[in-house]
Structures are given as structure tokens and as C-alpha cells.
Amino acid sequence: MIKLNAVEKVFRRKKRPAVTAVSNINLTIEKGEIFGIIGYSGAGKSTLLRMINQLEKPTSGTVTVGNVDFTTLRGKQLRQARQKIGMIFQHFNLLWSRTAAENISLPLEVANVPKAERDAKVAELIKLVGLEGREDAYPAQLSGGQKQRVGIARALANNPSILLCDEATSALDPKTTDSILQLLLDINKRLGLTIVLITHEFDVIRKICKKVAVMENGSIVEQGNVQQIFHQPRHQATKSFVKGTELEVISK
Numbered sequence: 702m703i704k705l706n707a708v709e710k711v712f713r714r715k716k717r718p719a720v721t722a723v724s725n726i727n728l729t730i731e732k733g734e735i736f737g738i739i740g741y742s743g744a745g746k747s748t749l750l751r752m753i754n755q756l757e758k759p760t761s762g763t764v765t766v767g768n769v770d771f772t773t774l775r776g777k778q779l780r781q782a783r784q785k786i787g788m789i790f791q792h793f794n795l796l797w798s799r800t801a802a803e804n805i806s807l808p809l810e811v812a813n814v815p816k817a818e819r820d821a822k823v824a825e826l827i828k829l830v831g832l833e834g835r836e837d838a839y840p841a842q843l844s845g846g847q848k849q850r851v852g853i854a855r856a857l858a859n860n861p862s863i864l865l866c867d868e869a870t871s872a873l874d875p876k877t878t879d880s881i882l883q884l885l886l887d888i889n890k891r892l893g894l895t896i897v898l899i900t901h902e903f904d905v906i907r908k909i910c911k912k913v914a915v916m917e918n919g920s921i922v923e924q925g926n927v928q929q930i931f932h933q934p935r936h937q938a939t940k941s942f943v944k945g946t947e948l949e950v951i952s953k
């Protein structure tokens with residue numbers, strides 16, 4: 702479904718040394734899978750995730766989604782292809798002057814969906830993420846968990862087949878984190894959505910991911926099945942992430 706082949710990203714900056722944020726990444730993410738990427742700050746996780754929807758162009762290598770080489774797409778073709786990939790963020794990135802329903806409606810407006818269809822889709826999404834009764838609230842009137850539910854509904858508006866999550870639960874308390882992870886798991890099961898999530902907490906990985914890749918200094922240092930890596934971490938970075946996680950699991 703998603704295939705990264707020898708992907709590299711170098712940021713070149715004026716009068717300062719270039720930064721290799723991601724180097725020689727080879728990764729295959731299967732359709733319908735929840736795939737976790739874990740690493741410390743600066744490991745290159747966000748850069749890697751942003752290359753999947755081409756918010757960052759790789760310096761070299763290819764990113765294929767379905768059978769399409771995303772690295773070759775430009776302009777309208779890229780915008781259309783991108784509609785199949787939703788994204789959510791640590792700080793939600795909602796528009797503060799719009800209500801929950803209006804935030805969710807935004808991508809539908811951009812895609813020129815007629816008003817009646819838009820309203821029906823927004824109502825369906827509000828229900829899917831459990832925000833009934835809060836449609837007309839502004840982000841400032843919502844809790845962190847509710848804001849992320851708006852973010853998730855907005856990301857799903859154009860019926861994507863992939864959802865990218867950049868530290869989507871890092872600003873939330875443990876209980877709210879669990880409820881958002883449960884929602885992601887529900888959506889994955891109900892809609893068959895492929896989810897790629899990045900985090901610096903192994904607990905998040907362990908609770909909902911099937912597979913994990915561990916990143917350090919722009920490279921993947923270890924990857925595989927979560928249970929196997931949890932029980933037999935090999936790389937030092939993996940060991941330190943695994944250490945200290947508890948042994949309770951949300952049903953998979």
C-alpha cells in the first residue's frame with residue numbers, strides 16, 4: 702500500500718551546514734495496518750511522515766502509495782492524490798473562528814462538495830467520532846480530546862484510505878490518550894483505514910499498532926512485529942523505549 706524506497710531528505714540551509722533529516726529509508730506498510738514509528742525528538746519522524754503525503758519532497762528515493770509514485774506528482778494531480786491521505790496533528794491545527802462542524806466541513810468546501818451533501822457528511826462524521834451535541838462549539842470551548850476528535854473527523858472528510866498521525870496524543874492526558882487510541886482502532890476496523898502514527902511513547906505503539914519501526918538519527922534501526930519487538934528489543938534505542946512500559950493492552 703505505502704512503499705518507501707531508499708528515501709532520503711536533506712535540508713540545505715543558507716550559510717549553515719545541511720541537515721540529513723532522513724537517510725536511506727526502506728519501508729512497506731500494508732493496507733489496513735496500524736503502523737507505528739517511534740523515535741526521540743529530532744530522529745526524523747515528522748519529516749518521514751510528511752514525505753508520505755509529499756508535504757516534504759524527498760531529496761532522493763521514491764514513495765509509492767497504491768500503485769502511484771507520489772514523488773512524480775505535481776499540481777492538481779498531487780492535490781487530488783493527497784485527498785486519499787488524511788492527517789492529524791499534536792496541536793490539532795483547527796481554525797479557531799470556526800465551529801466543530803465548520804472545521805470538519807472545510808475540506809469538503811475545498812473539494813467543492815455541494816452544501817446538502819456536505820451537511821450530511823459532517824453529521825455522519827460528528828457521529829463517527831462521538832461529538833453529537835457539540836457541533837456548534839468553537840475549539841476554545843472543547844477539551845483536548847474533543848478537539849482531536851474534530852481533527853480526526855476533518856481528516857476523514859474526503860474518505861481517505863490512509864490516516865497519518867503526527868504525535869496525535871502527545872498533548873493529551875493518559876485517559877484521553879486511551880480514548881483517542883480506541884477511536885483510531887475503531888476507525889481502522891470499521892473503515893479499513895491504513896494508519897501510520899508517530900510517537901515517542903512505546904505505550905501508544907503497544908496499545909494499537911501491529912508493526913513498529915524505531916528511528917534514530919534519520920534511520921530505521923529496528924522494525925517488525927510489535928509483540929516481538931516488545932519482548933525482544935535488540936537495538937539500544939528500542940530497549941530504552943520498551944523499558945518502563947506497562948503490560949496492559951487495549952484489545953486489538
Ligand SMILES: Nc1ncnc2c1ncn2[C@@H]1O[C@H](COP(=O)(O)OP(=O)(O)OP(=O)(O)O)[C@@H](O)[C@H]1O
Nearest residue numbers: 712720721722740741742743744745746747748749
Ligand atoms: N525545514 C527544516 N529545515 C531544516 N532542518 C529541518 C527542517 N525540518 C526538520 N529539520 C531537521 O531535521 C531533523 C529531523 O526533524 P523532525 O522534525 O523530522 O524530527 P522528529 O523526529 O519529528 O522530532 P520531534 O519528536 O521533536 O517532533 C532535525 O534535526 C530537525 O532539526
Ligand SMILES: [Mg+2]
Nearest residue numbers: 746747748867
Ligand atoms: Mg516531529
